[in-house]
Amino acid sequence: MIELEGLTKRYGEKVAVDSLTFTVRPGIVTGFLGPNGAGKSTTMRMILGLDHPTSGDVRVDGTHYDRLKDPLTNIGALLEAKGVHPGRSAYNHLLWLAQSNGIPERRVREVLDTVGLTTVARKKAKGFSLGMGQRLGIAAALLGDPRILMFDEPVNGLDPEGIHWIRTLMKSLAAQGRTVFVSSHLMSEMALTADHLVVIGQGRLLADTSMAEFIERNSRSYVRVRSPQRELLLDLLHGAGITAVDGVDGTLEVDGSSAETVGDLAARSGVVLHELSPQQASLEEAFMQLTAESVEYHAHTGAPVPPQQWGDTWTKG
Numbered sequence: 001m002i003e004l005e006g007l008t009k010r011y012g013e014k015v016a017v018d019s020l021t022f023t024v025r026p027g028i029v030t031g032f033l034g035p036n037g038a039g040k041s042t043t044m045r046m047i048l049g050l051d052h053p054t055s056g057d058v059r060v061d062g063t064h065y066d067r068l069k070d071p072l073t074n075i076g077a078l079l080e081a082k083g084v085h086p087g088r089s090a091y092n093h094l095l096w097l098a099q100s101n102g103i104p105e106r107r108v109r110e111v112l113d114t115v116g117l118t119t120v121a122r123k124k125a126k127g128f129s130l131g132m133g134q135r136l137g138i139a140a141a142l143l144g145d146p147r148i149l150m151f152d153e154p155v156n157g158l159d160p161e162g163i164h165w166i167r168t169l170m171k172s173l174a175a176q177g178r179t180v181f182v183s184s185h186l187m188s189e190m191a192l193t194a195d196h197l198v199v200i201g202q203g204r205l206l207a208d209t210s211m212a213e214f215i216e217r218n219s220r221s222y223v224r225v226r227s228p229q230r231e232l233l234l235d236l237l238h239g240a241g242i243t244a245v246d247g248v249d250g251t252l253e254v255d256g257s258s259a260e261t262v263g264d265l266a267a268r269s270g271v272v273l274h275e276l277s278p279q280q281a282s283l284e285e286a287f288m289q290l291t292a293e294s295v296e297y298h299a300h301t302g303a304p305v306p307p308q309q310w311g312d313t314w315t316k317g
C-alpha cells in the first residue's frame, strides 16, 4: 500500500504537486493519469525518496522509503529507462543491484527470463533499443520480488507485442495481491489495464475512482441513426420528446434513448432506416479533449486553467 497525505512539492514559485491525498491499494492496478507536466513523475520520485516533499507525507507499507531495509524487496520501480551504465551488460547491471540489496544471483536469471532479455543478457546496455531498455528497467523493478511495483510510463518505446506483454504482466502482478501503480498520459492504455484511476492536473487531485465508475461518468453513449427520410425522422423523435443532434455525414445522434426505442418509433411510422447503431464515445476522446482545451487555453491567454475547472468538467462529464 502507498499512502499520500497532503503531499506537496514546490520548485520556487512552481507548485508541481499540490496537497495530494490518496491511497494506492494492493490487489489491483491503479492508473495514475494526467497531462504532461501534471506532476506524476514528481509524485513518484517523492514516493521513492528521490525528492523531498515541501510538506505532507508519503508512506510505503506504513514506512518512509528511506527507513526501508533492502528497499528493492519492498518496492520496485521503473522511473526512466536510463540509470544503466552504458558499458555494463544487462546481467551485470542486475547483479550489481541484486548484490547491493541482498538478493540471490539466481533471481537475476529469473527476471531476465520474465522480461525476455535472456538472449541479450551479456550484451552492453549501450546497444539496447528503447524497448529493450524499458524491459531491463522492468527486470530491475521485479528483482527483489517486491509487494509494491511502480511504473512511470512503462509502455514508452515498446512495440505492440511489448505493450500487450506489460499489460498482462501488470494485471498478473496485481492478481498475486501486489500493489501496482502505473502512470500514463494515455487514457486508452489505462482503460485496458487499470482497475482504479487517480487523475491529477496541475499537481492537484481531480479524480480518485474505480475505472467502472469513471467510464460511466465520462463516456457518452448515444444511438447513431441514418435515414433517407431524415426530416420526417427528426419530427418523429421530437414529437416523442427525444433529443437528436447532427452527426457526421448526415447522420443523427440520439441521446438518452435506446436503439430499440428509436427503431420501434421509425417502424410504426414506416420511416426507412439505413443505420441504427449504439455508440460509445471513447475515454481517450474525453481525455484528449480536456487536455487539448487546457493546452489551448494556455497558448491563447498565457493564463493557466485552474485545475478545479478541469476537474469539474472531468468529473461531471
Ligand SMILES: Nc1ncnc2c1ncn2[C@@H]1O[C@H](COP(=O)(O)OP(=O)(O)OP(=O)(O)O)[C@@H](O)[C@H]1O
Pocket (backbone or CB within 6 Å): 011, 014, 015, 016, 034, 035, 036, 037, 038, 039, 040, 041, 042, 043, 185
Ligand atoms: N527539478 C525541477 N525543477 C523545477 N521544476 C520542475 C522540476 N521537476 C519538475 N518540475 C516541474 O513540475 C511540474 C510537474 O512535472 P512532472 O515531470 O512531475 O510532470 P509529469 O506529470 O510527470 O509530466 P510528463 O507526463 O510530461 O512526464 C512541471 O511543470 C515541471 O516543469
